[in-house]
Amino acid sequence: MALSWYLCxxxxxxxxxxxxxxxxxxxxxxxVPLRPTAWLPDGKVTSIHLPKGRTRRLYxxxxxxxxxxxxxxxxxxxPIEWTLAARTLKDKPPKSPHWSTKKSMPEVWWRGPxxxxxxxxxxxxAMDTYTGPSYAPASxxxxxxxxKDQDTRATMYLHQGSGPSGAFPELPSDPHVHTLxxxxxxxxxxxxxxxxxxxxxxxxxxxxxxxLVNRKHNYRNLCAAREGIRKEQEKDKKRQKKDKQRxxxxxxxxxxxxxxxWDAETDLRSPAALRDQHDDLQCVCKGTxxxxxxxxxxxxxxxxxxxxxxxxxxGTSAAYTGTFAQTHEEARPAITPLREGELxxxxxxxxxxxxxxxxxxxxxxxxQSGLLTLQSCxxxxxxxxxxxxxxxxxxxQAVGEDLAQIWLQGSPSYLIHLEREGTAxxxxxxxxxxxxxxxMQASSAYHRQGVxxxxxxxxxxxxxxxxxxxxxxxxxxxxxxRSLYCVYRRRLGKGEKGxxxxxxxxxxxxxTERVVCKYFQELNPxxxxxxxxxxxxxxxxxxxxDVYLMRRWGIPIKYSSKTVRTRKEC
Numbered sequence: 001m002a003l004s005w006y007l008c009x010x011x012x013x014x015x016x017x018x019x020x021x022x023x024x025x026x027x028x029x030x031x032v033p034l035r036p037t038a039w040l041p042d043g044k045v046t047s048i049h050l051p052k053g054r055t056r057r058l059y060x061x062x063x064x065x066x067x068x069x070x071x072x073x074x075x076x077x078x079p080i081e082w083t084l085a086a087r088t089l090k091d092k093p094p095k096s097p098h099w100s101t102k103k104s105m106p107e108v109w110w111r112g113p114x115x116x117x118x119x120x121x122x123x124x125x126a127m128d129t130y131t132g133p134s135y136a137p138a139s140x141x142x143x144x145x146x147x148k149d150q151d152t153r154a155t156m157y158l159h160q161g162s163g164p165s166g167a168f169p170e171l172p173s174d175p176h177v178h179t180l181x182x183x184x185x186x187x188x189x190x191x192x193x194x195x196x197x198x199x200x201x202x203x204x205x206x207x208x209x210x211x212l213v214n215r216k217h218n219y220r221n222l223c224a225a226r227e228g229i230r231k232e233q234e235k236d237k238k239r240q241k242k243d244k245q246r247x248x249x250x251x252x253x254x255x256x257x258x259x260x261x262w263d264a265e266t267d268l269r270s271p272a273a274l275r276d277q278h279d280d281l282q283c284v285c286k287g288t289x290x291x292x293x294x295x296x297x298x299x300x301x302x303x304x305x306x307x308x309x310x311x312x313x314x315g316t317s318a319a320y321t322g323t324f325a326q327t328h329e330e331a332r333p334a335i336t337p338l339r340e341g342e343l344x345x346x347x348x349x350x351x352x353x354x355x356x357x358x359x360x361x362x363x364x365x366x367x368q369s370g371l372l373t374l375q376s377c378x379x380x381x382x383x384x385x386x387x388x389x390x391x392x393x394x395x396x397q398a399v400g401e402d403l404a405q406i407w408l409q410g411s412p413s414y415l416i417h418l419e420r421e422g423t424a425x426x427x428x429x430x431x432x433x434x435x436x437x438x439x440m441q442a443s444s445a446y447h448r449q450g451v452x453x454x455x456x457x458x459x460x461x462x463x464x465x466x467x468x469x470x471x472x473x474x475x476x477x478x479x480x481x482r483s484l485y486c487v488y489r490r491r492l493g494k495g496e497k498g499x500x501x502x503x504x505x506x507x508x509x510x511x512t513e514r515v516v517c518k519y520f521q522e523l524n525p526x527x528x529x530x531x532x533x534x535x536x537x538x539x540x541x542x543x544x545x546d547v548y549l550m551r552r553w554g555i556p557i558k559y560s561s562k563t564v565r566t567r568k569e570c
Contacts (some may be wrong), residue, residue, distance in 0.1 A: 011350045040143060040158050045167060047155045048145070050080060055146040060158055062134050062141070068162040071120075071143065074127040077224035078152040082145045083121040084130055086138035089114035102331030114139070123148070126220055127168075151224065155316075169196045169207060169309040169318040177307050177323040184328045186295040189304065191320050193290045194309050195484035195552035197326055206313040211285040211292045212306045226281070300329035332357050335415070338442045340364065343507070343555060346418055348383075348436040363408060364444040369451070370408040371445045372416065373554035374399045377437045377503035384421040389414050399438060401502050403557055405451040416442075439503050441555045452553055453479045456525060460547055460562035465509075469539035469570040476547050476559055478528040482521035484550040487532055488513045489543050498544035498563035505556045506548045517550075529543055 040046060040060040045464050050056055062069060073082050117138075118168065120130040135141070145154055159165035172192035182189040189211065197207045215520050219225040284290035297303060306322040338361040346357050363370035376383050382398040389411035397404065398421050408414055419434060455477040466473035474487065492498055506514075515534055522528035537543060542565040549557040 003427055039155060042158050042166075042208055043162055043165075045155060045157050045314055047153055049218065050145055050147045050152050050154055052147055052149070052151050055144050058145075058156070059141075059145045060141050060143070062160055066160045068132070068160075070129055070131040070165060072127065072129040072157040072159075072165070072168065073122070074155040074221060074223070075125045075144070076153040076155075076221070077125065077219075077227045078150055079123065079125040079148045080145055080152065080154055081121070081126075081148060082121045082143065082154075084119045085116050085142045085144070086119055086135035087114055087116045087140050087142055088137045089139045093181060103387045111236070116142075124223075126309045128534070147352070155223070156470055157316075162410060165468075167311075167314050168316045169311050171196055171309070171318050171320065176321045177305060179323055179325050180291070180327050182327060184299045184330060185297045186293055187297065187305070187325050187327065188291070188293045189305055189307070189323070191307050192290045194318070196309070196311070197288060199502060204290060206311060207288070207291065208310050208312065209288065209292075210281055210283040210308045210317075211294065212308070213294055213303050214387045215301065215303060218304045218324065219319070221304050221319045222281075222310070222317040225306060225308070229282075260483075292406065297327050299327050302326040335360050336362070338416070338440075341441065341443045343441045343505075345440065346383075346438050346440060348420055356417055359416040359418070359440075359442075360413060361408070361416060362413045362444040363442075367445075368412055369413075369445050369448060370442055371448075371553045372406040372414075372440070374398050374404045374406070374438055374440045374441045375503050375555065377439065377501060381436055381539075382421045383438045384419050386417040386419075387414055388417070393507075398525055400471065403454070403555070405554060406541055407445075407451045416440075439555060443553050447551050448553075452481060452551060453525075455479055455528070455549070455559075458557070458558050458559045460545065462562060462564045466533075467564065467567060469567045470531055470537050471535040472537065472545075472564050472566065473531060473533050473561065474547070474564075476546060477531055478522060478530050479549075480494055480521065480523045480525060480528060481551075483517055483552075484517055485530065485532075486517040486548050487515050487534065488546045488548070489515050490546075491538075491562065492542040492544055496542075498542070498546070498561055500546055500558070500561050502558055505558065506550070509546075537566050539566055541569070 004262050027410060031313045038048075038058050040058040042060070042063075046058075048056060048058070070365060071084055073080075117135065119135065119141075121130070122128040122130075143156070157165060157303045159167070164170075171194060174192050177189055180190050182188075194207065197205060200207075210222075214228065216228070219228060231527070253548070271390055276552050284294050292307075294303075294305065302324060303326070304322060304324045307320040308317045309320070310317045317469045333356075335358045344359075348356075361370065361372070372385075372387070374383070384396065384398050384402070385406070386396040387394045387408070394411075394414075395406060397406070418438060418440075457477050459476070461475045463473045463475070476485075478485065486506060488506065490513055491496075516532050518532065520528075522530075522532040534543075534545070543565065545562045547559040549559070551557070
C-alpha cells in the first residue's frame, strides 16, 4: 500500500498543473481567469456571431464631454435579446495590476466593486436603436446579446454625439413597396426614393437599390435574405454533403467545436468584409431607379418582393416593407369532353388559334383503360397529339395519313391536345376548304391488355383468272381478332379515275354502294387472308372497290382503293 501511495503521488506531481512562481495579494484565492473580452469600436459597423444559449458581452467607454450617444443593434434573421447597462466602480483600478494571469481592462472593471444600472433592453428580430444621454457616473458600458432560439448574427453600431450617425441609409416617410401592375409572367414595383440617395450629387452616390424575389415570405433585412438564400442552396447540396460527412474524422468535429466555443468570442467582422458580402447578391433589379419590373415569372404563382437600400461605403443596408403579388393564370382553353365511341372531326383553319384543340376523355370500367385512334386527312402536314393526366405528359406523337392507335391506361381521365406540327406551306384551295383536319375516336376497352392488332398490309388484290363479265374476286389480309369487313363499290364513268380519301369512313358512303359484309378471324397472322366474290356487275365497266375493317374499338380502317374492270366478252 505504501508503494502504491508513493506511485500515485509521483504521477500527480508529473501530470498535474504547474504552480505559479509568484502569487500577488491582489488576486483572490478563487480567481478564475475570464476569456478575453471585446471592445465595441466607435463609428464602425461591427458584426458578431451569437451562439445558442450563450450571452455575448461587448464593452465601450465614451469620450470626455460626450453628452449624447446611440447604440444600434440589428439582428440577422432570428430574434435576440440585448441590453445596455452602465457600470460604475467605487475605486479606480490600478493601471498596472500585478496579477498572475493577464486580464483585459473591461475584465478588471468587472471584477472591481461597484454598481450597475440597466439603461435599455429589447427583444425581437427588428433593428432597434437606443438614443439617450450618457450616464455621467459610468466607468464602462456593457452591451449584452443573447439569441432566443438558435445561432444567429447581429450587427452593431456605436455613435457618440448628437444627430444622426449616417451609418445606415434613411428610408422615406412611406417605406412600403407598392405594386403598379401584375401580369401573367411579370410584376412592376415602385417605392419612395430615399433621402440618403437624393441629397447626394450624382458623382458621389454610393447607394444602390436591390430587389429580391422569392416564393416563401418577406425578409426583415438583407442579412435574413442572405441566410434564406444560403439555406436554399444548402438544401440542394444536402445529398452531396451527406456522403462527405461519412468520411469526416473526429478531429475536424472537435476543431469546429473548439472554434465555435472559443474563437467565436472574438468573431468581429470588419466593414470591409461587410461590403464584400453584397457583391454576390442576385438582385433582379439593381441601381438608383425606384421602379422595377420583375419578369420571367411563373403564371398563377405567389411571389414575395423585398427592396433593400445598400450603402456600399459603410457596408450597411436598410429594408423597405416588402409586398407580395400573385401572377395571373394562363388563359385556359376550352376543353371539349369526348363521349364514348364518338367519332369527331377536328379542323384547323389558316390564321386560327395556334394553341390547338383540347379534349378530355373518361374511360368506363374499373380498369380505366381506353383506346384513342386518330387519322389525319391533310397530306401536307401532320398533327401532333399529346396525352396527359394530372399535369403529367404520358405520350406524344405525330399523326399522319396512317392510322395511329394510342393505349390509355391507369388514369381516371385524360387530356388530349391536338396541334399542328411545324409549319407547312399554304395550299391553294377554294374558299372554305379544309386546311388541316384529323379524325378521332375514343372508346373504353373492357378486358383488354393492349391495342388491337392491325393487318400486315392494307392492299387489296384481285385475281385476273377469276375475273368475268359480271363478277370479280377480291382478297385482303385480316387479323387474328374476329372483326367485320365490309366491301363497297362505285361505278366509274368514262375517263374517271378511282380513289377515295383514306380518312373517309363508311359513314360517308351510301348504303347502295355496300355489296357485302362478313366476319373473319384467323389466329395465324400469315394465313389471315380472306376473299369475297362480287357479283352482279356489268361487262366492260370499271369499278372502284373499298374494304373497311369495322372494329369494336376505334375508328374503321380503310384499305387502299382497288379499281377493276370486268371483261367485255366471256
